[in-house]
Every structure is written in C-alpha cells, then in structure tokens.
Amino acid sequence: MNGATLQALARFIAGQAGADRVEVHAAQRLSGGTIQQNWRLQLTIDGGPLHGVTALVVRTDAPSGVATSLGRAQEFALLSAAHEAGVAVPQPLWLCTDATPLGQPFFVMRCLEGTAAGHVLSRDNGWHGDRVQLAERLGSELARIHTIRPPRPDLAFLPACEGAPALQQITRLRGHLDALDEPHPALEWGLCWLERHAPRRADIVLCHGDFRTGNYLVDAQGLTGILDWEFAHWGDALQDIGWFCARCWRFGAVEREAGGIGARDDFYRGYERVAGRPLAREAVRYWEVMAHLSWAVIALQQARRHVSGEEPSLLLALTAHVVPELEHEILMMTEPA
Amino acid sequence: MRDQPTGEALLDTARSVVLDTLLPALPAERRHDALMVANAIAIALRQWRRGSAFERAELGALTALLGLPPADARLEGAALQAALVAANRHCCDALRTGRLATTREAWSVLCQAVRHKVEESNPKALPGGARAR
Numbered sequence: 001m002n003g004a005t006l007q008a009l010a011r012f013i014a015g016q017a018g019a020d021r022v023e024v025h026a027a028q029r030l031s032g033g034t035i036q037q038n039w040r041l042q043l044t045i046d047g048g049p050l051h052g053v054t055a056l057v058v059r060t061d062a063p064s065g066v067a068t069s070l071g072r073a074q075e076f077a078l079l080s081a082a083h084e085a086g087v088a089v090p091q092p093l094w095l096c097t098d099a100t101p102l103g104q105p106f107f108v109m110r111c112l113e114g115t116a117a118g119h120v121l122s123r124d125n126g127w128h129g130d131r132v133q134l135a136e137r138l139g140s141e142l143a144r145i146h147t148i149r150p151p152r153p154d155l156a157f158l159p160a161c162e163g164a165p166a167l168q169q170i171t172r173l174r175g176h177l178d179a180l181d182e183p184h185p186a187l188e189w190g191l192c193w194l195e196r197h198a199p200r201r202a203d204i205v206l207c208h209g210d211f212r213t214g215n216y217l218v219d220a221q222g223l224t225g226i227l228d229w230e231f232a233h234w235g236d237a238l239q240d241i242g243w244f245c246a247r248c249w250r251f252g253a254v255e256r257e258a259g260g261i262g263a264r265d266d267f268y269r270g271y272e273r274v275a276g277r278p279l280a281r282e283a284v285r286y287w288e289v290m291a292h293l294s295w296a297v298i299a300l301q302q303a304r305r306h307v308s309g310e311e312p313s314l315l316l317a318l319t320a321h322v323v324p325e326l327e328h329e330i331l332m333m334t335e336p337a
Numbered sequence: 338m339r340d341q342p343t344g345e346a347l348l349d350t351a352r353s354v355v356l357d358t359l360l361p362a363l364p365a366e367r368r369h370d371a372l373m374v375a376n377a378i379a380i381a382l383r384q385w386r387r388g389s390a391f392e393r394a395e396l397g398a399l400t401a402l403l404g405l406p407p408a409d410a411r412l413e414g415a416a417l418q419a420a421l422v423a424a425n426r427h428c429c430d431a432l433r434t435g436r437l438a439t440t441r442e443a444w445s446v447l448c449q450a451v452r453h454k455v456e457e458s459n460p461k462a463l464p465g466g467a468r469a470r
Binding site for chain 1: 370373374376377380422425426428429432433439440441443444447448450451452454455457458459462463
C-alpha cells in the first residue's frame with residue numbers, strides 16, 4: 001500500500017470511528033491466504049470510542065479467487081453474526097463497498113494477536129501451550145458457530161440448503177470437475193462412494209466451511225480468534241467436524257486427529273459441552289472423505305489458474321501436486337470390503 | 338552426444354544450491370519461495386527418473402479393466418499422453434454412469450495409478466508402504 005492509500009484509509013477510519021484524527025503509519029501484509037489479503041495497520045487514533053487503539057486489520061481481495069468464496073460484504077455480515085453469537089472472532093468494525101479508498105470492497109476489524117501457522121502449531125516444539133485445552137476450546141467455538149441457524153435475514157445471501165447437504169455437495173463437486181474437464185477417476189470413485197453412503201438431511205446450521213488449523217489464531221495461552229469465513233454456508237454440522245479432523249489438514253501430525261494439534265476426544269468433548277448433546281461420532285468419517293474430495297477439487301481449480309496462464313504462480317502450480325495424496329487417502333478410506 | 342553434466346545432474350546441483358547456499362542466506366519472508374523452488378525441482382527430477390513405464394502400465398491396466406482394445410505398447414510422448422487421457426476419461430464416465438462397478442479390482446487399478454503419482458509428487462505421504470488408517 002502506498003502513502004496515498006494509507007492517507008485515504010486514515011480518512012475512512014476517522015469518519016467511521018468518529019475520531020478527531022487518525023494517522024496510519026504503516027501497513028504490513030499478513031502472511032497466509034491465496035484468496036484474500038489481510039493488512040495490519042499501525043495507526044494512531046485520537047478521539048472517539050477507539051481512542052488509543054494502535055492496530056487494526058484491513059481485509060480485501062487477492063486475485064486468486066475460488067469460484068465459491070464469498071465477497072467481503074458477505075464475510076463482514078458473517079463475522080458480525082458470529083461475534084454476536086459469542087464466537088471468538090476479530091470484532092468486525094466497518095465495511096466499505098465504495099471504489100475508494102482501495103478500489104475494491106474491504107472491511108476493517110480489530111487486530112488479534114497470535115499465529116495461524118499450521119505447520120508451527122502441529123509440531124511438537126512449535127507450540128508449548130495446553131493442547132487438551134486448545135482442542136476442547138476449538139470444539140466449543142465450532143459448536144457456538146453451529147448455534148447460528150436459518151432463517152437469518154442478515155445472512156439472506158447464503159443459498160438455502162434444500163434436501164440432503166451431502167448430496168448437494170456431491171452435485172457441486174461433480175459440476176466443478178466437469179468444468180475443469182480433466183479426468184480424475186479416483187475422485188469419481190470417491191464421489192460414487194459418497195453418494196452411496198450419503199446421510200439423510202440433519203439439522204441445518206451455519207457451517208464455517210473452512211474450519212481447520214491455519215484458520216484460527218493461537219497465542220501462548222491458547223485460542224484468540226477464528227478467521228477466514230469466506231466459505232461459510234448452511235449445511236450439516238458434521239461437515240465442519242469432518243473438515244477439521246481430516247488427515248489432509250493435520251499438517252503432517254497425523255496422530256493428532258483434531259486438526260493436527262490435539263486429540264479427537266478432546267475436540268469432541270468441547271463441542272458436546274456447548275452443543276448440549278453427543279456427536280454422531282461414527283458419522284464423522286463420511287465427512288472426512290468428503291473433506292478430501294472437496295480439497296482435491298479446490299486444489300485442481302487453483303492449479304488451473306496457473307496452467308491456463310491466468311495467474312502464473314509457483315504456489316498454485318505446486319498445489320496440483322497435493323492432489324495425488326488426497327486421491328490416495330480417498331481410496332484408502334473407501335476400500336471395498 | 339550431450340556433454341556432462343546433463344540436464345538431470347544440473348537440476349540436482351541447482352537444487353542443492355537453493356537448499357544449502359541460498360536458503361540460509363535469504364530473509365525469512367523469502368524462505369518459502371526457495372523451498373517451493375527446491376520442491377518443484379525435486380518433483381521434476383522424480384518424474385524424469387521414473388520415465389513413462391508406469392504410464393504404459395496404467396494404460397494397460399485401464400484398458401483391461403474397461404474391456405477396451407489393448408493399447409499399442411510402443412506408444413510414447415504425446416500419443417501416450419493422449420491415450421492415457423482418453424482411457425482415464427472413459428474410466429470416469431464408466432464410474433459416473435455405473436457401467437464400471439466399484440469392485441476391488443477397479444479399486445486396485447486406481448490405487449496403483451495414484452500411488453505412482455504420489456511417489457512423484459510427495460513420497461513422504463507414503464510412509465513405509467504400510468499405512469495406519
């Protein structure tokens with residue numbers, strides 16, 4: 001961000017915050033994410049309710065969009081709903097959909113401290129906090145997210161979930177594969193399995209859609225906030241649980257079945273405490289297979305951006321080479337009797 | 338006759354320079370780029386070294402599974418790739434429509450093909466050959 005942009009952001013924040021004066025000293029691009037950009041602003045706010053605040057975060061778009069991710073206005077609404085439900089999220093402050101000051105929609109939120117780096121949190125020596133407590137807390141937060149149920153006028157942009165969420169997701173994934181027009185028999189095999197074993201429609205809840213290690217912040221004491229709401233949708237709660245526990249999202253710490261950071265039982269316990277009912281634990285495995293299918297299709301879409309020349313990027317190119325191990329895991333989990 | 342070192346050895350040496358010389362000297366925010374370059378070279382080298390024998394085997398296994406006419410064993414290059422794409426497409430269609438039953442035989446053919454890809458893209462994802470599920 002250049003000086004003119006920072007000044008324009010300062011004026012925007014001053015207007016929104018009712019401050020006498022705002023000065024933005026620097027903007028630091030935060031690491032992580034190929035779909036959105038997060039910028040930490042170092043600033044001085046004089047006057048108004050946010051007097052004395054020295055850091056805020058601006059969230060805006062990056063070029064690598066994925067077909068199904070939500071826009072910033074919608075993500076702002078989701079963050080607001082989650083904050084209201086008591087979920088640990090950065091407090092969303094202001095949304096801007098004008099062409100100025102950034103030329104594209106953005107929102108400003110409170111800055112939370114911590115790391116989201118999955119490869120750090122999953123290593124034995126990467127984080128020395130209480131893993132039992134972290135896994136339980138993550139379960140509790142997910143259960144809180146799942147207390148948000150349709151209908152919600154503030155979330156009317158989310159497509160209604162008609163029928164069985166699993167069958168809907170299978171149809172979506174087949175559509176994405178057809179659009180890519182390249183053959184992946186292992187993924188077709190997985191989709192056949194998912195269709196044969198699809199669960200009936202259960203209670204429909206707000207699913208985070210990308211609840212996994214890498215999308216929450218942790219400091220030395222534990223969880224500080226849940227991030228990245230652009231894949232939120234109405235669906236089956238077990239979809240989020242399967243995504244979090246899926247082997248592909250354990251950052252190599254495969255024995256820590258809860259997100260690569262802790263034990264599955266601790267995560268479930270935290271969830272069940274807030275949900276007030278036991279989880280259908282035997283049903284989670286289905287959604288772990290679904291998680292591998294979904295991530296494989298997303299990875300293929302990302303790789304296509306590089307291969308087509310739309311966005312030459314070594315990161316996107318290497319994303320294609322994640323797909324074989326996802327296909328392998330799908331086959332291992334769906335071995336015929 | 339090509340002079341030594343040829344392409345494969347050059348890439349090996351280049352990868353070593355990235356990991357042993359550049360990576361320790363780079364600022365923290367550029368380290369990930371260097372690791373990605375090293376990883377990309379490693380994948381390319383594994384693909385180069387394996388050649389296309391397993392692709393011919395995959396084509397043979399797919400055509401047998403699908404009851405298609407046997408493929409020409411001498412296919413190579415673009416022709417081999419085109420035949421593989423066609424066979425894989427046929428397999429996808431057959432699975433989607435139910436013409437190919439989801440038997441252990443079909444599963445084994447898919448596993449074999451996928452395992453070869455994992456061995457090239459990320460062999461660490463296949464620890465020791467025996468997996469805990």
